[in-house]
Amino acid sequence: MPPTIAIDGPAASGKGTLSKRVAAHYGFAHLDTGSLYRAVGFSVLSAGGDPANPELALAAALALTPESAILTHPGLRGDDAAQAASQVAAMPPVRAALLDFQHSFVATPPGGKGSVLDGRDIGTVVCPDAPAKLFVTASVEVRAERRVKELRAAGQDVSVDTVLMDMKARDERDSRRAVAPLKPAVDAFVLDTSALDADGAFEAACAFLRTRIGPA
Ligand code: CDP
16 A cells, blocks of 8 residues: 555644645645535535535535546635535545545555545544654634635635634534544644744654655
8 A cells, every 4th residue: 555644634724735745745646635525515505405415415425536527616715615515524424435535545546656635534534554644733813814814815805703703613513523523643743833834834744754754
């Protein structure tokens, strides 16, 4: 089995940016697993359905393949898709369907060298035997500020208070759900990025990864 680097953490902790850089550094394939949950929630919403409906959510999850055009839809990055994602992510049959998708990526990553998966439960559920696990976090205020910047840069007019409230609601739902809740694996290296920029986070991650995966 090619090596897998598991990178978990809450919304806007910097795990997406970090995962892309780590994947490029090692020449591994990257899978943003949040985009799978977003795609499921967003495809139900776009068809006029309610993402809280388990049958509609499961049908959308089973229909998802690596080639699905929805995976690159710009609408996935919006807050509606994020909230819908966290609703469908609490449904065990949806998670089971997406687990199959993720396991085949890990077994045969594009390029064949290895993979970096980022999400909420990679180190705990999807790849519990991954040789390197990172849990990337930051204070909720710092994360809300980062998300506001991101959304404003994408042309969305949002207030800090709304984003902070939404983020707390999503953190709460992700951490308290019965299946695959957001929590660090016991053997994860916890990386707090509250006071680090993207370069600082990358350096800290690389220092840890060298001890587990070796040099790039
Ligand atoms: O980018 P951001 O961190 O805001 O969110 P994301 O990583 O795109 O994930 C969106 C939602 O999908 C999360 O709030 C989780 O509810 C869910 N998710 C999950 O349950 N398990 C994963 N491995 C990845 C995402």
